[in-house]
Amino acid sequence: MKTKILLAEDDPDFGMILKQYLELEDFEVAWFQNPEDIVSLLHTDFPFHIGILDIMMPSIDGFSLAKMILKEKNNFPLLFLTAKNQKIDRLMGLKIGADDYIAKPCDPEELVLRIRNILKRTQPAIPLQIKIGDYSLDTEKLLLSHPQGNVRLTVREQELLLYLLKHNGTMIKRDDILDNLWETNDYFTGRSLDVFISRLRKYFLNDPKIKIQSLRGIGFEVDFPVT
Template identity: 90%
Template sequence: MKTKILLAEDDPDFGLILKQYLELEDFEVSWFQNPEDIVRLLPTDFPFHMGILDIMMPSIDGFSLAKMILKEKKNFPLLFLTAKNQKIDRLMGLKIGADDYIAKPCDPEELVLRIKNIIKRTRPSYSPQIKIGEYSLDTEKLLLSHHSGNIRLTIREQELLLYLLHHNGTMIKRDDILDTLWETNDYFTGRSLDVFISRLRKYFINDPAIKIQSLRGIGFEVDFPVT
């Protein structure tokens, strides 16, 4: 599955060069010169795996944009672009949730290496197509297919499904799921998790071999016949 990168860079020349180089490296890049366009996307499913944000942008600076993104999309990996001689508050960036910094104009090979390291740390490796019993999951299209029909998953539904698949055949603690995917653990997120689990059970109802069993007071145990 291609890594989908959100690029916020107001410099038209540097942004175009960066987009073209990353696409040659087989990344899928959505380039925005106006960060306000990104803010308008936040209420949607936001189909990106990480973001590259220029710190100095005229309408919304990179730090402010990062705060807006992370408020809606917790755990979203971010790499900041800084000017060569720019003094930045790295501590502020780390508090916001920066995964890395790189000075521009940057060495393209170094940038690609930093991106790959971020992805390796934050995202498990899955093939684009996963066979789950009688179902097929297209992770690029967020599409769960069965001969009875297709279901378009939300990003959070797919994240939860992939997390369960990653821990297939083991006991999974509720707290671990909430801490990893929701980054918080309270009554309301716990109820939200229950809703998502119920949805997944409903989606897989046509294959009795697929089991998502609740363990009272502990979490879940799943059995996915994956091939």
């Protein structure tokens, strides 16, 4: 699953350069020249892993935009771009809750390094062992264990299982799963998702407390007794 970057940069030339370079580094970039377009997304699923905000933007400056984002998305990782490189900018950004800043024009390689370092610090590590009802999942070995037998998961099966666990007890939209794990949404990937869901149901048959329920036309609702 690619890291999704929210890029707020009103300079069309610099924004395009950043977007293209980050995509070459295998990031997925949503570039916004108008920060007001980002505000309208704050009450949605907001599928981003990190934000890169230019400080000097029209209508809404980077600091104000950061405050709006963090009010709705607590602890969302942010990196500021500043052209002035002044001490007051750096202090203000850190006070608001930014994880880092970099002066423009920036070295793209340094920017990528800073992004990866922020993600390492802020993204929780996947536990090596997860207890799911009567089952135990070893995420390093991709091994789902049960007293009546073990199953070696594929990478995709484990990715889907971890995504469902992350959204345990909530309604999970099909489109969100496809966009986050398959990074595409068409008939064939939809059918592939159904196959993987059927496999997971089969793997968990030995514990009736575990439920993966289909919601017609919407997605799924899961109940995993995790300890």
